[in-house]
Amino acid sequence: DAKTTQxxxxxxxxxxxxxxxxxxxxxxxxxxxxxxxQIHSQGPQYIIHGLxxxxxxxxxxxxxxxxxxxxxxxxxxxxxRDTAVYYCMGSNFGNEKLTFGxxxxxxxxx
Amino acid sequence: NAGVMQNPRHLVRRRGQEARxxxxxxxxxxxxxxxxQLPEEGLxxxxxxxxxxxxxxxGMPKERFSAEFPKEGPSILRIQQVVRGDSAAYFCASSTxxxxxxxxxxxxxxxx
Numbered sequence: 001d002a003k004t005t006q007x008x009x010x011x012x013x014x015x016x017x018x019x020x021x022x023x024x025x026x027x028x029x030x031x032x033x034x035x036x037x038q039i040h041s042q043g044p045q046y047i048i049h050g051l052x053x054x055x056x057x058x059x060x061x062x063x064x065x066x067x068x069x070x071x072x073x074x075x076x077x078x079x080x081r082d083t084a085v086y087y088c089m090g091s092n093f094g095n096e097k098l099t100f101g102x103x104x105x106x107x108x109x110x
Numbered sequence: 111n112a113g114v115m116q117n118p119r120h121l122v123r124r125r126g127q128e129a130r131x132x133x134x135x136x137x138x139x140x141x142x143x144x145x146x147q148l149p150e151e152g153l154x155x156x157x158x159x160x161x162x163x164x165x166x167x168x169g170m171p172k173e174r175f176s177a178e179f180p181k182e183g184p185s186i187l188r189i190q191q192v193v194r195g196d197s198a199a200y201f202c203a204s205s206t207x208x209x210x211x212x213x214x215x216x217x218x219x220x221x222x
């Protein structure tokens with residue numbers, strides 16, 4: 001599994017875009033970049049994943065650098081409900097364990 | 111489509127008792143994963159099961175813990191002779207083959 005590095009915490013003003021970085025320099029060629037979040041000890045919530053190309057869904061956008069050593073999760077218009085711990089991780093697109101690091105605690109400020 | 115269901119949501123046990131945690135995967139999902147989150151820590155993988163088979167149990171403690179996913183019914187995580195250090199949130203996730211894991215709301219186990 002790729003080792004990931006994320007900022008411990010970040011703040012973002014409500015209504016602004018939240019940009020969460022993740023370094024995964026050891027990611028292997030067949031590992032996808034996955035993002036989950038955990039809101040106040042609830043079950044982790046899947047956000048998005050990608051391999052090489054940038055991805056967008058109804059929740060967020062994922063920008064992966066060309067060398068795949070880092071990525072950025074973008075929440076385009078953050079709301080108070082986006083306050084959570086955000087985890088990035090590498091995982092083969094198959095059935096294997098997810099390795100959660102310490103994540104980034106994102107606080108949305110009114 | 112109902113999500114992953116876990117019960118009970120909260121469980122209190124005295125030291126030495128047994129704890130049974132249940133996980134019903136999403137409809138159509140035949141792969142189940144169990145994770146544990148100790149207080150103020152991140153989630154740690156415990157075990158991965160398919161119907162009637164344990165695929166990866168590399169994160170399971172060697173003693174007192176067991177898991178099953180029978181042909182019919184929910185997956186069960188069983189903890190025998192619980193100790194205070196077992197107090198944690200236990201999360202179950204499910205997936206289809208080659209797909210994303212979706213998590214349940216968790217079971218909070220408190221050992222007195």
